[in-house]
Amino acid sequence: MKDLEKIIDLEKQEPTRIKKMPFFFLAFFLGTFGAHKFYQKKYFLGILYIVFSWTYLSGIAGIIEAILCLFKKVDSDGYIIPKTSILPKTKIFFFDVAGTFYENEDGKERQDLIKRFVKEEKKYLSFEKYDGLTASQIKDYPIGMEVYEVPETKEWENEIEFEFEPDNEYDENAIKVNLSYHGCIGYVPREDNILVGELIKNGQIKAITHSITGGNYKYFDGESIEKDEEEYEISVNISYKVDFSENLNNNN
Numbered sequence: 434m435k436d437l438e439k440i441i442d443l444e445k446q447e448p449t450r451i452k453k454m455p456f457f458f459l460a461f462f463l464g465t466f467g468a469h470k471f472y473q474k475k476y477f478l479g480i481l482y483i484v485f486s487w488t489y490l491s492g493i494a495g496i497i498e499a500i501l502c503l504f505k506k507v508d509s510d511g512y513i514i515p516k517t518s519i520l521p522k523t524k525i526f527f528f529d530v531a532g533t534f535y536e537n538e539d540g541k542e543r544q545d546l547i548k549r550f551v552k553e554e555k556k557y558l559s560f561e562k563y564d565g566l567t568a569s570q571i572k573d574y575p576i577g578m579e580v581y582e583v584p585e586t587k588e589w590e591n592e593i594e595f596e597f598e599p600d601n602e603y604d605e606n607a608i609k610v611n612l613s614y615h616g617c618i619g620y621v622p623r624e625d626n627i628l629v630g631e632l633i634k635n636g637q638i639k640a641i642t643h644s645i646t647g648g649n650y651k652y653f654d655g656e657s658i659e660k661d662e663e664e665y666e667i668s669v670n671i672s673y674k675v676d677f678s679e680n681l682n683n684n685n
Contacts, residue, residue, distance in 0.1 A: 450512045464495010530543040530619035530667040546615040547665040560587045572653045588642045639670040
């Protein structure tokens with residue numbers, strides 16, 4: 434359940450699920466009045482059937498649709514499998530990288546690796562420091578409110594790489610999180626590594642983005658602008674594809 438709570442479904446609307454036999458009877462016996470179209474939630478077409486019911490054309494069309502539906506495949510619950518079921522959907526899974534405050538086996542501090550990445554990004558002007566705010570603008574903020582050097586809304590694409598670590602003495606399912614060419618900055622949380630591992634093995638991952646929180650910040654203490662620093666944290670978003678049948682299984 435914890436995994437499902439962290440999954441954000443990007444598809445705006447689920448395809449309407451239709452049971453074969455109810456659709457057949459509605460189309461065959463009440464197709465003249467578009468009952469089967471209302472069952473499909475295709476209300477506009479249902480109204481058109483009613484408008485043209487006096488011509489008998491809607492009744493004939495309903496019978497034809499009833500016959501055609503008999504040749505459609507159904508799932509184990511009797512629902513018609515729509516053609517769109519072969520098309521992938523996109524979902525997003527996110528997590529905070531675990532262990533960013535420790536050092537790697539080679540002695541390198543993971544916080545130093547993240548700092549080096551931020552320093553390079555500042556050099557290439559990939560983001561506007563402190564959201565471009567001047568000292569006078571920061572003074573207009575509530576007293577003590579932090580304004581971070583790295584904007585919390587900034588996201589980087591394709592800078593994160595995953596690496597399985599089956600020989601990890603604490604968890605055989607451990608997955609390293611590597612930041613670009615800088616090295617390991619932590620791990621996928623233990624409670625999430627099974628899911629992430631499956632996405633990697635199945636080739637379902639479409640895109641990976643990450644954001645950075647913490648680091649240098651400024652704030653107004655009521656008299657002057659002060660500077661301070663806190664440790665960095667990394668959040669990772671994985672955009673991945675799933676097929677419609679998997680989505681049906683999750684809903685059942």
